[in-house]
Amino acid sequence: MRITRRTLLVSAGAGVLGVLLASCTPEPAPSPTPDPSSTTPAPEPTAPSSLEPSAFVRSAWSEDPFSLGAASFTPVGVQQSARTALAAPVIDRLFFAGEATDEQAPGTMSAAVRSGISAAEALLAASANGDRVAIVGAGLAGAAATARLASSGLELTVFEARDRVGGRVQSHVDDDEWPVSAQLGGWLVDDALDAVIDWPASLDLRTAVLSGALWRSTEGDDVEPVSAKPLTEAITTAQSRVTDESLTEALTEGGADPDDAALQALLAYLSTMSGADADQASSWFPPVLPPIERTAVLGDLAALFEELLDGAKVSVSSPVSRIAYDDDGVSLGVATGESLSFDRVLVTVPLGVLKTDGIEFSPALPFAHRGAIADLGMGLIETVWLRFDEPVIETDASLWHVVGGDATIRTWLNLAPATGENILVGLVGGAPAGEFAKLDDDAAKTAALASLTPFLGSTQSPAA
Template identity: 55%
Template sequence: MRMTRRELLVGAGAGALGVLLVSCFPEPAPTPTTTRTPSPLPTTAVPAPAASLRSTWASDPFSRGAVSYTRIGVQGGVRDQLAAPVEDRVFFAGEATDVDAPGTILGAIRSGGSVAMRVRAAAEPGERIAVIGAGLAGAAVAAKLKDADLEVTVFEARDTVGGRTPSRSDDAWGMPVQLGGWLLPALAEGEDPAREELDLPETADLPSALWRTPEADLEAVDDAPLAAAITAAATGPTDVSLAEALTAAGADLEDPSLAALLTYLATTAGADADALSSWFPPALPSAARRAVIGDFEELIREQLSDAQLTLSSPVTRIAYDDAGVSLRLGTGESTSFDRVVVTAPLGVLQNERIEFSPPLPFAHRGAINALGMGHIESIWLRYDEPFWDTEATLWHLAGGDDDQPVRTWINLQPVTGDSILVGILGGTAAEKFAELDERDALVAALTSLSPFLPSETD
């Protein structure tokens, strides 16, 4: 049988194709539970995977989105406003408070280190410090306060640590499944600051990229047009969106290569080019990347080892005054501390899932509402055997149809030997994908993969 990449057969009735689907963080459960739903799947030209896992961060009550981004017209200084301590009692950390690398693993870890220095400067020996959130920022705070004479208690809403870097270990996958952040910029040869400075789990390079339309391979797409448009927009009288900056610079947004580049950008920035600031643009994603293939949970638990960790304990209210802070938990209990570090995501603060008494100062509330909470979702597919024949580790789909929404793929096969493909979506595509039920999400992922079928099969 000869089959072209373009062919896709989505029909009814392949009831024998059972697929393991696990939906993460169902709303509104405060502590996510895993549900396994064997589901019949239509026949697609792309084979059904042996297993699949997907994220739904958009509806996750403890993140309400994936990453913060800077909206058009918003000054970069708002992140400093958010990071400013309130009366030296309430401190803030987390990716949204980092000016240099917001929305990233790096930014989250750095923010934890910075706030720990502020807490050390304000606190007296023996004080009790509460940390809200056991993600990368919360763990970094606890690790940096380890040898200070302070008593640290971490309250985590979920029943596990990791926040937006959850590593789900399962022998069947051969490596921890990373449904949140796990990709870093590739490093120059001989340079390894990510591991040395940040103490990350094991990483591996994703060195080679493939850009493809449904009809043919494309020349590698680089970010030169985007970088040029950002430079030109920087001298303009007002901030404009990246999309407007590109158009003003003469770029054609309909061009499949540029559209694919912007789709890739959305998978790291969490927002589309028409929502992103050109004055305070996100970092442009690098052509080659590095993936965390180790377990974030192990690292975070190690960093939290000297702190008291309280899981399944959402904090619902923070009251503060000159004397200290009082926290109310979801259970209704209240408990007192000298100071608190809030690392809950921007989406949680925007949705007022934590009440502050008295209300936060105007500058903090202004910053919380000025920043945007963007969307990234991913879907992991595990195969017994690869159906693809490329060794490229990063796949981009340019052009394609609306029924092919998953345009960025990581091929882990050359890296770990496991036949795993990871689809990533950003911006409005991610928001729409998060609304699909498990079956439709999987069909959309498989449909998106059809251009990566070998061009001829027997």
Template identity: 30%
Template sequence: MLSRRTFLTGTVAAAALAACAGESAGESDDETSPTTVTIRPGADAVSDDIANEPPVAGRFTPVASIITRWRQDPFAFGSYSYLPPGASPADRAALGASIGGRLFFAGEATSLDYSATVHGALLSGRLAAAEIDAIANDGETIVIIGAGAAGLGAARSLADAGYAVTIVEGRNRIGGRVHTDMSLGVSLEIGAGWIHGADGNPLTELAEQFDVERFVTDENESILYDADGKEVDDDLLESIEELLAQLDFNGAATIGDVIETAIAKLDDGEARIARYVATSVVEHEAAADIGQLSPESMVEGEEFEGDETVMPNGYINLLAPLAEGIDVQLERIVTSIGHSDEGVEIGFADESMVVADRVLVTVPLGVLKAGVIKFEPELPGDKLAAIGRLGMGVLDRVILEFDEVFWDEDVDLIGYVGDEPGLFVEWDNWARVVGKPIIVGFNAGSVAERIEALPDSEVIDLAVQVLTNIYG
């Protein structure tokens, strides 16, 4: 199966899609989080959110489930950023530009090299910290808004440089769009999941520094099924991948315009497989439909080489040590930021206020787009325009635990060419990582947003139906 990290990178330079699993957020124990956990009565784990309906007996009946709805998350309003038509990397630069030496910005959406990734967020925070350190004086008060990878990375750098740093975080936990859920008795990532490219990656350095266990996953250890449960012929899949690899996106309004034109020339069977490839490789990376993506999104940024790794004991273990010794104030929801030549005033939902010399804003792009933080004076026009042009995508997970593994045990990735394009086309075999019969299905873009509007029971039914189509 075609690797995401090499898709459309051969002969067409305009097709070098940056790998970006991104950092989506959510948690089962946060009252404001749309993430829901359901556990069948009698299961080992315990939850306050027990399903009211009696379970249907059978091999495909989940013991427990976790459903994420990141578009509805009030601390993110999406998963990670992308470039829609009309946007460019220059918008990321404008978003990350400081204002008056008092107000600074960081986060994956500001990263020119590694946007939509945790390591991009971490590096952007360190970059902003260096900018602050270059102009700040001893004894100044520095407040960082947001305890995600960007905020924690910046705080660690500034604290190590001798500054007194305070982090204010709206959630009741640190990590932001990195969250390890333990409600099913094992570490499950309902936000960011991978270190993408281990070689030289700053997250790998953290893993080694903090002695965090890693597990290598390989997307080439995969299998692809058609809607009838039959395995898709490897030669046919490779021919479709080669066709898409030759597409020229120069001058196109969107990636989708080019791909759909190519698909229209295929027969029905080939077209369905081509749409699967476009969804799994492009849309799941960008967290947006191919029709929403600028061709420029495929050439922005860089990649680290090396293995794709996950943390069996929790991704949060990479970030939590960064907060040691730093004043982190949780459940502090920022509503306003006033800034001038003299300093910054931060207003909170409880009507309290904090005065600081300098402030670093690391909230996700979705929060800035929603306008839930009022800036006084208003942000500069170029920054507002950048916020408006950049896109905030959505990638959702449905995590299912069963009584036993009935799927392919020896692969990491299970693909599905369904009748409905984009619906649960990709499954990760998490049993290999955590040692329990758990499988994770993904939806992205408009499909994810449609699924988010459904009640939990219908979401689970759709997911189970796909698994039944493959293995029933």
């Protein structure tokens, strides 16, 4: 696998979900899972006085007008085929790509790349040499499409709304504050991504393998690793029913209590991957449980985009506000006031932008496209990066979970075992991510630090 050849360190220790998915009985069992009925509503969070990060940075994708969310998901009752409907070209003038158009692994970086390549190939097949082609959006889908179309005899222009390329992949680079790039969007890579991308030699290919899990009660006790078995069994049963139901409904019908603190912690983790809450997500097309080990990119991913976009004219700070099309061509209205003509356009903007009429189409898109845009869900995920001078606790576990209580952030990635740097990455998904995104930086930092309270004050080994 190309990107892992310079992997920093493979940490030892079993990843908890893999163990659980294999239906093993977890051990040891230090103390019982807390009873959710014993938890009391928490007042405004206060940060522990012993914790003061030396660096802090966070995302706010839910509020960002050029994403309006983090990742598409399939809501209960919606067919995955809505994604193919969204990807369908319109009279060979408009083409669509982006993670939301991919049925295989929506909401991921591999989906974005795969969709970009596939749409580029469809566009190429419909084009003549010298055609003027606009690509709207310079995220992974737009960049992968551009790379596929470069040297194809087309005249390519990329319009990007933000003042940077990369979209929902964003490496925050600050050598004074961050020894590794703080990744505010996609950064956990897998074989599926490796299969569709050629990592450029110019990319800082440092990666870290994150493994080993720690499950803590709000009282600071280790609790049993939470079993995914009730969830996987509920999904399996729900998939044989005649109508789709939400994960929450599937769990309830399977005899599990979705309000159980342990299950809530697992569902919170799941929503940091999909952006959906359990009562929104389909059990016919459920979010995928993360693998036991995650590979994280530590370097600056901007180099990837520079390489992929080479060969096209890239116009940043150029939000497209209108796309008018007919049998003869396409006219793009850019928020700067310009109106430009092209033979074909590839639209890669996020589903969140399409859902809020961020671009006016004239004529309106076909019903199948509009139906898909309305039906698919845009999930919310936010991340917060904290660097400390000292370790918060000594542990080999890279994945921390808070069980019980009402911590804003229940899922943490600890980069210390793999990198030696005291960096904790908080992940929050679903409705709590929307609330977190609305906080100002001070309140977000306080909420993040308060969420770490269960991990203070002891030395632990990863749970098996």
